[in-house]
Amino acid sequence: MMWVGAGILMLVGVSGFAVVRTRDVTAQIVALGFYGLVMALMFFFFQAPDVALSQVTVGAVALPLMVMLALSRMRYRKTALRAQTQRKNSKQGGKGNEHE
Amino acid sequence: MPPHMELLPYIVAGWLFFCGLYGIVTSRHLVHCVICLAVLQTSTYVLLLGIGYRLGGSAPVFADISPGKVVVDPVVQALMLTDVVVEAVVVALMLALVVKAYEKSGCIDPKDLSTLRG
Amino acid sequence: MSERVRLFAFLLFGGLFLALYCYAIMDLPAWGFYRGPYGDVIAGVAVFERHATDVVNAINYDYRAVDTLGEEFILFTAVLGVMMLLRRERGEKKKSRSVESVPDRRVLSTTIQAVSVPAVFLTVLFGLYIGLHGQLTPGGGFQAGVILATAPILVYLAQNTEAFRRITSHPVMEFIEALGAGSYAMIGLTALGFGLPLLTNFLPLGETGDVFSSGTIALISAMVGAEVTAAFLLVAYTYLEEIISGELSEE
Numbered sequence: 001m002m003w004v005g006a007g008i009l010m011l012v013g014v015s016g017f018a019v020v021r022t023r024d025v026t027a028q029i030v031a032l033g034f035y036g037l038v039m040a041l042m043f044f045f046f047q048a049p050d051v052a053l054s055q056v057t058v059g060a061v062a063l064p065l066m067v068m069l070a071l072s073r074m075r076y077r078k079t080a081l082r083a084q085t086q087r088k089n090s091k092q093g094g095k096g097n098e099h100e
Numbered sequence: 101m102p103p104h105m106e107l108l109p110y111i112v113a114g115w116l117f118f119c120g121l122y123g124i125v126t127s128r129h130l131v132h133c134v135i136c137l138a139v140l141q142t143s144t145y146v147l148l149l150g151i152g153y154r155l156g157g158s159a160p161v162f163a164d165i166s167p168g169k170v171v172v173d174p175v176v177q178a179l180m181l182t183d184v185v186v187e188a189v190v191v192a193l194m195l196a197l198v199v200k201a202y203e204k205s206g207c208i209d210p211k212d213l214s215t216l217r218g
Numbered sequence: 219m220s221e222r223v224r225l226f227a228f229l230l231f232g233g234l235f236l237a238l239y240c241y242a243i244m245d246l247p248a249w250g251f252y253r254g255p256y257g258d259v260i261a262g263v264a265v266f267e268r269h270a271t272d273v274v275n276a277i278n279y280d281y282r283a284v285d286t287l288g289e290e291f292i293l294f295t296a297v298l299g300v301m302m303l304l305r306r307e308r309g310e311k312k313k314s315r316s317v318e319s320v321p322d323r324r325v326l327s328t329t330i331q332a333v334s335v336p337a338v339f340l341t342v343l344f345g346l347y348i349g350l351h352g353q354l355t356p357g358g359g360f361q362a363g364v365i366l367a368t369a370p371i372l373v374y375l376a377q378n379t380e381a382f383r384r385i386t387s388h389p390v391m392e393f394i395e396a397l398g399a400g401s402y403a404m405i406g407l408t409a410l411g412f413g414l415p416l417l418t419n420f421l422p423l424g425e426t427g428d429v430f431s432s433g434t435i436a437l438i439s440a441m442v443g444a445e446v447t448a449a450f451l452l453v454a455y456t457y458l459e460e461i462i463s464g465e466l467s468e469e
Contacts, residue, residue, distance in 0.1 A: 002105060002250070006105055006108055009112045009146075012112060012116070013115050013116065016116045016142070017119050019123075019136075020122060020136055020139060021123075023129070025131045025132055028132060028135055032135055032138070035139070039142060039145070042146070042149075043145075043149065046149045046150075046152075046153050046172070047158055047171075048149060048180070049159050050161075050177060050181050050275070050357070050358065051145075051149070051180045051184065052356075053348070053356055053357065054181055054184040054360060054361050054364075057361055057364040057365055057368075058184050058185055058187070058188045059142075059188075061364070061368055062364055062368075063138065063187075063188045063191060065371065066188060066192045066195060067134075067195065069195075069457035069458060070131065070195035070457060071131065072458075072461065073304075073457050073461070074199055074203075074208075076460060076461050077203065077460070105249065106248035106249055107243055107244070109249055110246060110249075111243070114236060114239045114243070118235075118236055121228070121232060122228065122232070125228045126221075126224075150249055151252065152252055152257065153252060154251070155250035155251065157252075160257075160272075160273040161271060161273065161274070162265050162271045163271045163272070163355050163427075167262075167265045171257075171261050171273075172252065172257070173254065173256075173257030174257055174260060174261055174274045174277055175282075177274045178274050178275075178277035178278045178282060181274065181358075182285070182286055182289040182360060183289070184360075185360040185361075185364060185446060186289050186292050186293050188450075189296045189449060189453065190292070190296050192300055192453045192457075193296040193300050193303075196300045196304050196456075199303075199304065200303050
């Protein structure tokens with residue numbers, strides 16, 4: 001029984017390292033979700049059902065969701081601003097041709 | 101119990117702490133930095149729950165077992181419970197700071213943020 | 219400091235820290251042989267003193283209720299911080315430029331939109347069950363709050379942004395969050411009004427195993443659940459406000 005626990009602990013260590021070494025943030029969210037799930041499995045093994053329930057809902061759902069919301073807000077602003085400057089430039093280009 | 105397994109959860113906790121710190125130091129994206137901070141926070145859960153575990157003990161919920169049986173330590177679990185939920189909202193606060201910094205300066209690399217503009 | 223110097227300094231001092239840490243943990247009890255007295259003392263008396271079968275929640279909301287009060291106010295303050303940083307000011311004459319919608323929302327199939335309705339029902343039911351049975355089985359206010367908060371997120375993911383906006387941007391949401399945090403403090407102060415120490419369990423304890431048992435534990439658990447739900451939904455709405463309304467605030 002302790003060997004199962006040791007195996008789960010090693011899996012937690014490896015997943016934590018994988019989360020840190022993933023450089024692309026969108027892929028890191030997936031790794032974070034997996035890490036949260038493995039931590040919940042470890043809490044379940046440690047006979048802590050309350051903490052495992054908390055970790056499943058937060059670490060596998062709420063925490064990746066928060067990161068995704070932040071990323072989507074940054075991306076939305078960037079693409080919306082770029083689209084607006086493109087529209088402005090094309091309008092000014094058209095007006096310049098008219099004057100000529 | 102084999103001697104090399106006596107300190108396993110504490111070693112894994114120290115390893116996770118070191119990994120999180122390594123991620124923060126070598127980070128090139130602010131959101132990556134915040135996620136590594138979250139990993140750092142989870143290392144403390146492993147340490148505390150490793151201390152409270154008892155071989156052969158069951159969960160400290162007496163809904164279906166009689167109140168005399170051997171259970172694991174409930175005090176450390178109570179400390180962890182609130183911490184896990186509060187961590188998510190504090191990460192949301194740090195990400196709000198990151199979003200604001202990105203909007204003001206336009207760069208996402210921590211190195212570029214350190215130049216003061218006159 | 220260049221990157222290589224930073225990495226070298228970190229490896230040096232991080233290695234030193236790891237060595238000191240390994241030396242320090244050698245005195246901890248072996249894994250699986252918990253020896254401290256407090257866990258055994260509380261596990262022995264909690265069921266009889268508080269009529270609550272879930273000892274972890276009895277510790278959280280009764281024996282160490284002051285710590286949980288502090289954690290709940292951390293949550294409250296963090297949500298306040300997010301809202302102050304990211305929220306657009308209303309009623310001010312801020313020059314806001316409206317952008318045309320960025321065209322990348324794919325239309326979901328009707329199957330997904332149809333299945334999301336019973337999924338939301340089940341989520342809310344499960345969240346209420348977990349929240350109300352905190353003193354009997356694993357669960358309680360914090361977990362129930364997060365589970366209930368995922369139901370409107372499911373509505374948003376099924377592309378019903380109008381419904382999501384109506385649920386979460388209402389000022390009732392802010393009121394629920396303030397109510398949850400404030401009533402926890404008020405329950406504690408009411409105990410002071412009776413001449414007892416702060417946050418004493420002064421309500422009738424009831425029978426062990428009943429849903430309405432264990433005095434203030436069930437009440438505090440429900441209040442915490444309401445507060446955590448409102449907190450998560452306010453944070454989600456604050457992040458999504460720009461995208462939902464389609465306007466960018468001028469900085």
